[in-house]
Amino acid sequence: MDLDKVLYGGDYNPEQWLDRPDILEEDIAMMQEAHINTVTLGVFSWSTLEPEEGKYNFGWLDTIMDRLDQAGISVILATPSGARPQWMAEKYPEVLRVNERRERAHYGYRHNHCYTSPIYRQKVRAINMELAKRYGKRKQVILWHISNEYGGECHCPLCQEAFRNWVKDKYKTVEALNQAWSTTFWSHTYQSFDQVESPSPLGETMLHGLNLDWKRFVSEQTGDFIAEEIKAIRDAGSDIPTTINMMHDFYGLNYHQLAKLIDVVSWDTYPTWHKEPEILTATDNGFWHDFMRSLKNQPYLMMESCPSSTNWQSVSKLKRPGMLDAQSMQAIAHGSDSVLYFQIRQSRGASEKFHGAVIDHYGGRDTRVFKEVTKVGEELGAIRELVGSTTHADVAVIYDIENRWAMEDAQGPRNKGLHYVEAVQKSYYAFRKLGLNVDVINMDHAFKGYKILAAPMAYMFREGFAERVRDFVAQGGIFITTYHSGIVDATDRCYLGATPAGLTDLLGLRQTEIDGLYDGETNQLVPEDRSIFANQISYESKYLCQLIDVTSARVLMTYGTDFYQGQPAVTFQPYGMGYGYYIGADVEQSCYDDLYKRIVELSRVCKPFNYIPEGVEVTTRSKEGCDYVILQNFSAMNQHVELGEGELLLGSRSGKISPYETIILRRDKK
Incomplete structure (x- = not known):
C-alpha cells in the first residue's frame, strides 16, 4: 500500500446524523482543524444502505464522500457484513447463528450471522458489488475495510455439513480420523464421517483432536467467507487494497492464515493504561503491535484506538495528559503507518454512546481530548517521512495460536492458569529491554535471517518444526525453549519416546516429569554459573517446574527446594555452529532479563544503545539508508539518555526524556 502520509482519523458514522446536516458540516471543519486526513465509512451502515431487500440508498453516502473529498480527507470504505439488517433475519432465519447447544439466536447484537449460509453469502456479495461498482475506482477511497472484527462460530446444520466435508477432505478415511483423534478412548470410535458433529456440552467435548480441528475449521471457514467478500469486490472491478481489523489477544481465529487473504494488516488496540505500571501495559501493547507487523513483515495500520476512555472495559479510565500522544507514537514506532480512532463523533444513543471520541456530545473545540488529538495530528505531519519504512529484527519469539488451542484444552498439567501468553511475553520483554526489535511469529514462519529464536511452551511440534530448528541452530542460530515443549503432534497426540520430540540431542536432555504448583506455591532457581547470574542468589519460579534428565548439556541453574532440589532447571549446549538453551520452569522476569542479556552478547546482535533506563x-x-530510532518514556519520572549521533525529528536533545515523551532520531545506516 503506497502512502504519502500517516493516515490519521478514524471511524465516522454520518448515517447516525442524517437529520442534522449542521452537525455533519461542523464535523468536517473540526476534522480539518485536527489535521485528520482519513476516515472509515460504512462499517455498520447496511440498514441505511439497503433499507429494504434489493432497494439501495447511496445518496447520503455520495454526499458525505463528496464533502470529505473537497476537504482533502481520504476514505477507508467498509463492507457492511459485520451487522445485518433486520429484514434479512426475518425473511431468512438461516443467516442467524446456532450456538454449541444447538439453539438458534434471535435477531440482534452484531456478528450474529452464519458464515456458511448461502443466503447470507449471496446478500453480502450483492451489497459488496454495489459498493465496489459505485466507489471502487474513486481515488479518494484508499482501502477496503472488509467487515469488522471477525469472530464467533456457528453450529447450525449447514455448518455441521461443512465441517464433515472439511474433516473428510483432511483425513480421507474414517480410519485415519479415528487414529488422529484417538477415538478408542472412552469407546468413541466413528463408523462414518456422517457421525461427526462439532463439540457440544450436550455431546462430545473430550476428544481433543476434534476440539482442535473444529477451531481450525472455524478459522478456515471464516477465511473462506473473507475471500468471498473480497472476490465480490474484485469481480465488480475494484483493485483497491483490502484489510480486516484484527484484535488484541484474540483466541478464536488463526490470524496467520487470515493475513494471507488481505493486502494490509490492521488491528484495534485498547490498552488499559494507568492500571499497572505504564511500561508493563506499553510492553504488552508493543507485543501485539509486533505480532500484527510480523504477520506480513511489512507496515500495518492501527485501525482503532480510543482518544479518551472506552465504555466497555470494566472501568472507563481517562487517559492522563500526554498518554494519547504516547500511545499514538508507540504504534508508529512498532511499524504502523496510521493512527486511527474509534470514533470521530460520539454516538448519541445505544451501546457506545459513552465510548470516547474526537468530538464528544458537547461538540466543542476547547475540550482536552480535541486539543490533544490536534497535537498528535501536527506531530504526525512532521514525521511523515517514516511512512513506508520497515522493521528489521534479528530476534524472533514464537507465539502460535494452534499451540495455544491444544495446550489450553489438554487437561493438565494445570487446568487453570497455564500462562502461555505470559511465558511468551517474558522472552519478548527481555529482548525489548535491550532495545531490540522483535518479530512475533508462529511455528510455520521461516527462521532464515534471525540470529536468536525463542519458542516458550512449544507444547505442539507440528510436522517438520524440530527439523527446521535443528537446521537453524546447526547453521549458527541460537534457539531457546522451555518447559512443556515438544509434547504432542498436530492432532494433539502425545509423542512416544523422549521429549522435546526431535530436539533431545540438540538440547542435551530429556524431559521426565512436570510439577504443577498450586497458586501461591513457589520454588527457586539457583544459579550455578556466576558469570551469567553474578548479582542474584536465586530467582522465584511458580506454576510449572519441569524435571529433566541431562545427558550432555551444561547446567546453568538448579532447583532450590522440594524433592527435586539440586536437580537441573536451566541448561545450555553448543550444537553445530549454534547453541540451544532450555529453561525448565516458569521463572520470574528478572531471570529472563539476566540470561537473555548474556545470550544477546554471545550472538553479537547490535543494540541501539548501551544503556536504556527502566x-x-x-x-x-x-x-533508504537510514534508521529511525524511537525512544518513549513509559515511566512516571524523567529519565536521562545519551542520544549520540543522529538528526532530531521529534522531541528534545537535552538528554532528558519526560514521562510519555517521544524522541525520534534519524541515523545514517552503518
Whole structure:
C-alpha cells in the first residue's frame, strides 16, 4: 500500500446524523482543524444502505464522500457484513447463528450471522458489488475495510455439513480420523464421517483432536467467507487494497492464515493504561503491535484506538495528559503507518454512546481530548517521512495460536492458569529491554535471517518444526525453549519416546516429569554459573517446574527446594555452529532479563544503545539508508539518555526524556 502520509482519523458514522446536516458540516471543519486526513465509512451502515431487500440508498453516502473529498480527507470504505439488517433475519432465519447447544439466536447484537449460509453469502456479495461498482475506482477511497472484527462460530446444520466435508477432505478415511483423534478412548470410535458433529456440552467435548480441528475449521471457514467478500469486490472491478481489523489477544481465529487473504494488516488496540505500571501495559501493547507487523513483515495500520476512555472495559479510565500522544507514537514506532480512532463523533444513543471520541456530545473545540488529538495530528505531519519504512529484527519469539488451542484444552498439567501468553511475553520483554526489535511469529514462519529464536511452551511440534530448528541452530542460530515443549503432534497426540520430540540431542536432555504448583506455591532457581547470574542468589519460579534428565548439556541453574532440589532447571549446549538453551520452569522476569542479556552478547546482535533506563522503550524503523530510532518514556519520572549521533525529528536533545515523551532520531545506516 503506497502512502504519502500517516493516515490519521478514524471511524465516522454520518448515517447516525442524517437529520442534522449542521452537525455533519461542523464535523468536517473540526476534522480539518485536527489535521485528520482519513476516515472509515460504512462499517455498520447496511440498514441505511439497503433499507429494504434489493432497494439501495447511496445518496447520503455520495454526499458525505463528496464533502470529505473537497476537504482533502481520504476514505477507508467498509463492507457492511459485520451487522445485518433486520429484514434479512426475518425473511431468512438461516443467516442467524446456532450456538454449541444447538439453539438458534434471535435477531440482534452484531456478528450474529452464519458464515456458511448461502443466503447470507449471496446478500453480502450483492451489497459488496454495489459498493465496489459505485466507489471502487474513486481515488479518494484508499482501502477496503472488509467487515469488522471477525469472530464467533456457528453450529447450525449447514455448518455441521461443512465441517464433515472439511474433516473428510483432511483425513480421507474414517480410519485415519479415528487414529488422529484417538477415538478408542472412552469407546468413541466413528463408523462414518456422517457421525461427526462439532463439540457440544450436550455431546462430545473430550476428544481433543476434534476440539482442535473444529477451531481450525472455524478459522478456515471464516477465511473462506473473507475471500468471498473480497472476490465480490474484485469481480465488480475494484483493485483497491483490502484489510480486516484484527484484535488484541484474540483466541478464536488463526490470524496467520487470515493475513494471507488481505493486502494490509490492521488491528484495534485498547490498552488499559494507568492500571499497572505504564511500561508493563506499553510492553504488552508493543507485543501485539509486533505480532500484527510480523504477520506480513511489512507496515500495518492501527485501525482503532480510543482518544479518551472506552465504555466497555470494566472501568472507563481517562487517559492522563500526554498518554494519547504516547500511545499514538508507540504504534508508529512498532511499524504502523496510521493512527486511527474509534470514533470521530460520539454516538448519541445505544451501546457506545459513552465510548470516547474526537468530538464528544458537547461538540466543542476547547475540550482536552480535541486539543490533544490536534497535537498528535501536527506531530504526525512532521514525521511523515517514516511512512513506508520497515522493521528489521534479528530476534524472533514464537507465539502460535494452534499451540495455544491444544495446550489450553489438554487437561493438565494445570487446568487453570497455564500462562502461555505470559511465558511468551517474558522472552519478548527481555529482548525489548535491550532495545531490540522483535518479530512475533508462529511455528510455520521461516527462521532464515534471525540470529536468536525463542519458542516458550512449544507444547505442539507440528510436522517438520524440530527439523527446521535443528537446521537453524546447526547453521549458527541460537534457539531457546522451555518447559512443556515438544509434547504432542498436530492432532494433539502425545509423542512416544523422549521429549522435546526431535530436539533431545540438540538440547542435551530429556524431559521426565512436570510439577504443577498450586497458586501461591513457589520454588527457586539457583544459579550455578556466576558469570551469567553474578548479582542474584536465586530467582522465584511458580506454576510449572519441569524435571529433566541431562545427558550432555551444561547446567546453568538448579532447583532450590522440594524433592527435586539440586536437580537441573536451566541448561545450555553448543550444537553445530549454534547453541540451544532450555529453561525448565516458569521463572520470574528478572531471570529472563539476566540470561537473555548474556545470550544477546554471545550472538553479537547490535543494540541501539548501551544503556536504556527502566521504563524507556526503544524501537527502530529503517528506510533508504537510514534508521529511525524511537525512544518513549513509559515511566512516571524523567529519565536521562545519551542520544549520540543522529538528526532530531521529534522531541528534545537535552538528554532528558519526560514521562510519555517521544524522541525520534534519524541515523545514517552503518
